[in-house]
Amino acid sequence: MSTMLEVKGLTHSYAEKKHAHVAVADLGFTVEAGQLACIVGPSGCGKSTLLRCIAGLIKPTGGSVRLHDDEVDGVPEDLAVVFQDYSRSLFPWLSVRQNVEFPLRWRGLDRAERRARAKEALGWVGLSGVDDKFPWQLSGGMQQRVSIARALASRPALLLMDEPFASVDAQTRFELEDLLRRVQRELGSTVLVVTHDIDESVYLGDRVLVLSKSPASIVADLPVGLPAERDQITTRESAEFVSLRGEVARLLHGGTPGESAEELAGRDLAEAEAAEEHAGTRAKETL
Numbered sequence: 254m255s256t257m258l259e260v261k262g263l264t265h266s267y268a269e270k271k272h273a274h275v276a277v278a279d280l281g282f283t284v285e286a287g288q289l290a291c292i293v294g295p296s297g298c299g300k301s302t303l304l305r306c307i308a309g310l311i312k313p314t315g316g317s318v319r320l321h322d323d324e325v326d327g328v329p330e331d332l333a334v335v336f337q338d339y340s341r342s343l344f345p346w347l348s349v350r351q352n353v354e355f356p357l358r359w360r361g362l363d364r365a366e367r368r369a370r371a372k373e374a375l376g377w378v379g380l381s382g383v384d385d386k387f388p389w390q391l392s393g394g395m396q397q398r399v400s401i402a403r404a405l406a407s408r409p410a411l412l413l414m415d416e417p418f419a420s421v422d423a424q425t426r427f428e429l430e431d432l433l434r435r436v437q438r439e440l441g442s443t444v445l446v447v448t449h450d451i452d453e454s455v456y457l458g459d460r461v462l463v464l465s466k467s468p469a470s471i472v473a474d475l476p477v478g479l480p481a482e483r484d485q486i487t488t489r490e491s492a493e494f495v496s497l498r499g500e501v502a503r504l505l506h507g508g509t510p511g512e513s514a515e516e517l518a519g520r521d522l523a524e525a526e527a528a529e530e531h532a533g534t535r536a537k538e539t540l
């Protein structure tokens with residue numbers, strides 16, 4: 254396998270009035286071609302900042318991002334992004350087919366090729382036959398499928414997904430997770446999904462990268478040993494799934510790799526006791 258994405262020493266600080274706010278600190282990982290990697294992190298830790306740096310939407314203040322060995326400097330042509338909010342990423346005045354074809358215009362594809370690519374991509378996501386409808390005539394799940402088809406139609410080297418299923422109901426979310434895994438395997442795509450949902454990261458991923466609290470850095474890089482064929486019921490009940498989701502939850506809660514729940518609970522208790530003692534001492538000092 255060849256390396257598709259290499260993130261090295263990535264740091265990003267937002268300039269604030271008096272001091273800089275560090276959102277991502279010295280973060281590094283690689284994603285191999287054909288892999289589906291998930292990044293999971295606590296709320297506000299810097300996930301979107303990381304994703305924007307990888308997509309070339311913002312220039313990191315330190316470190317580098319390389320896509321198949323080319324330094325990312327601006328949005329790479331062969332990268333596609335699927336955002337959480339499908340209602341804002343699809344054009345309501347364009348039909349489904351025109352939405353999928355839209356980015357292909359900038360790649361210089363002629364009309365016949367654009368149409369063929371859109372038809373093919375809509376087939377991949379199970380939406381053949383709705384080409385002439387408008388996004389607002391479709392359910393939320395179908396609209397997100399259109400966004401996925403649009404991203405895949407350009408045959409990107411890397412597909413980035415930012416909380417892609419966070420805006421749909423639980424049943425649709427399961428369907429879209431299965432759809433993504435099926436299409437990714439059929440096409441051999443390289444996909445990086447950013448999510449805050451622990452179960453989703455384990456169910457979807459070949460790997461789960463766990464981020465620390467802000468500023469984001471990598472706490473653990475966990476291989477997912479689940480079978481390639483996954484099922485929403487049996488996979489989620491399997492011992493491997495339950496154990497891995499427990500490990501990710503512990504790491505997100507501040508544990509270290511391999512630390513048991515009892516050790517973490519013990520450490521939490523010791524920290525709480527120390528904080529209580531400190532507060533008591535301060536209160537006495539004040540009196």
Ligand SMILES: Nc1ncnc2c1ncn2[C@@H]1O[C@H](COP(=O)(O)OP(=O)(O)OP(=O)(O)O)[C@@H](O)[C@H]1O
Pocket residue numbers: 267268274276294295296297298299300301302303449467
């Ligand atoms: N344009 C900006 N200017 C200044 N600070 C920002 C900017 N964008 C994000 N931040 C700050 O950087 C930190 C990380 O934000 P970011 O949106 O990357 O986190 P996140 O993990 O994606 O959040 P969420 O879980 O809410 O989606 C936050 O403290 C946020 O306030």
